[in-house]
Amino acid sequence: MVALGVALGLLLLFALRAHVRADSSRDESSRLLNFLGADFRFASYVGDYMVLQKEPAGAVIWGFGLSEATVTVTLCREEETIMKKVTQVQARSNKWMVVLDPMKPGGPYEVMAQLTLGKTNLTVAVHGVLFGDVWLCGGQSNMQMTVSQILNATQELANTEAYQSVRILSVSLNQAERELEDLAEVDLPWSKPTAENLGHGNFEYMSAVCWLFGRHLYDTLQYPIGLVASLWGGTPIEAWSSERALKACGVTKEGFTRPVTISGPSEHSVLWNAMIHPLTNMTLKGVIWYQGEANIDINRNLYNCTFPALIEDWRQTFHFGSHGQTERLLPFGFVQLSAVLSEEESDDRFSQIRWHQTADLGYVPNPRMPNTFMAVAMDLGDRDSPFGSIHPRDKQTVAYRLHLGARAVAYGEKTLTFQGPLPEKMELVAGQGLLSLVYSQQIEVQRQDDKIFEISCCDDHQCKWLPAPMNTSSAQTLALDIRSCPGAVAALRYAWASWPCEYKQCPLYHPRSTLPGPPFVAFIADQMPGHQSKDAK
Helix, strand or coil, rough: CHHHHHHHHHHHHHHHHHHHHHHHHHHHHHHHHHHHHHCCCCCCCCCCCCEEEEECCCCEEEEEECHHHCCEEEECCEEEEEEEEEECCCCCCCEEEECCCCCCCEEEEEEEEEECCEEEEEEEEEEEEEEEEEEEEECCCHHHHHHHCCHHHHHHHCCHHHCEEEEEEEECCCCCCCCEEEEEEECEECCCCHHHCCCCCCCCCCHHHHHHHHHHHHHHHHEEEEEEEEEECCCCHHCCCCHHHHHCCCCCCHHHHHHCCCCCCCCCCHHHHHHHHHHHHCCCCEEEEECCCCCCCCCCHHHHHHHHHHHHHHHHHHHCCCHHHCCCCEEEECCCCCCCCCCCCCCCHHHHHHHCCCCCCCCCCCCCCEEECCCCCCCCCCCCCCCCCCCCHHHHHHHHHHHHHHHHHCCCCCCCCCCCCCCCEEEEEECCCCCEEECCCCCCCCCCCCCEEEEEEEEEEEEEEEEEEEEEECEEEEEEEECCCCEEEEEEECCCCCCCCCCCCCEEEECCCCCCCEEEEECCCCCCCEEEEECCC
8 A cells, every 4th residue: 555655646746747847838838929929020100000101102011020030911901912022030130121012092901910930920910001191290399289289279179080091100209329220119109180199288299280281181182191290399400310411511519508499309310310210111202390490599500501411311211211112302391480589689590590491592492402392481470379489379371381382392283383482583773773573473462561671781891781662563573672772782681580570461472372482682793783683592
């Protein structure tokens, strides 16, 4: 009996050990699968309800996986396989990437990725995916203002039901000392628009300008629009620029001071590294940008280089990152700074930034800034804004003017008027004390103004700016009274002030589009009476 008891005890012990080993093995397998699963995923911004770029470009799908594993990406619709793409995970970066065949606009689709490595098979998928046009929205606080902060906010927040194919994503605020491969976090994953996510609070989640711009595009195009907001208030252009772009303009960190206009990160490239570079594998249709206020006291005189350099660098990096799917001359729209109240009457810092936003040419597109478009906003000042005059609440007009530029430049509507009148010729009229301006398009003189035009009057080797009152006008000409100048007229400028005019009350507009003439400065080459100067542009 003792021997039998010992034998039974040994059998029980072996069985117990075998059970423990089996449980342990299952636990290890489970832990391994969990570990492998954590290492296989889409990029952070690939998610349910997203919009992928439609034809003629191919959308890029990418993520992370186990080194040298095979990844198969399948696009499905209602259980029908549309296409499959196979790739391998890169050994060093653990990244995988495929470029889908160009797709017509529409949906919804499912995108499924399956990883295979030996006997390991893992699958991730996203649902409700649409194909359309994807636009990136960047900049500082005027782009960051939400729908709850703008005029007619209640009405705008209620107007979402008809725009469920306009999808929105908002990147979390983050900064980094080096270029990140993926976003650290997403504030608002791809979502259908609601009153809650459009009006989440002040300067949080979704941009009003971005949303309204996308809504206008949807009304025109009638297919899905994807909007990606990556913005941070109170930030200078240097934070959004790569080291390459800053080096091209000779921007150095020496002698850097932090003025009151900067409330966000200002260190060079930290927002490019963390909030833009992780997006550069994405196939885009275009970019819209609203920034510049933070540079009125930092490298203001370099903005005519840093802004074009940022545009060129973003274009190059997005083109390369998307395997050539994003256009090399990616359409890039921006908002010229609005009117701002200033305590100093002679404060021209905002005027200088507005001018530098066009690379000192006064208009876009131009040779230094091809395939760009601009929304003039100097006539949209808001004295009563609860967020300060630097944050005007009429973002509807801003978005409308931006979308006109997008339609003309990005979508090729050649006959569409998308910018206000700018003079193309100037002529001193002998004996009459007049300077005649000939405009490239029709003008509507909304009101007479004795101060908004100024001439540089030079006498005895000294020049000063004097008012040039508006005189007579016709469909495309305007005469200015320059009799106040006892010497030679060397230059002319228009709307060169922080607050050029009251709300939508600048003197000159295009008659049908109600687009304001932009600010400009032009030098008069030939002082001889009756001789025509060079083009004002």
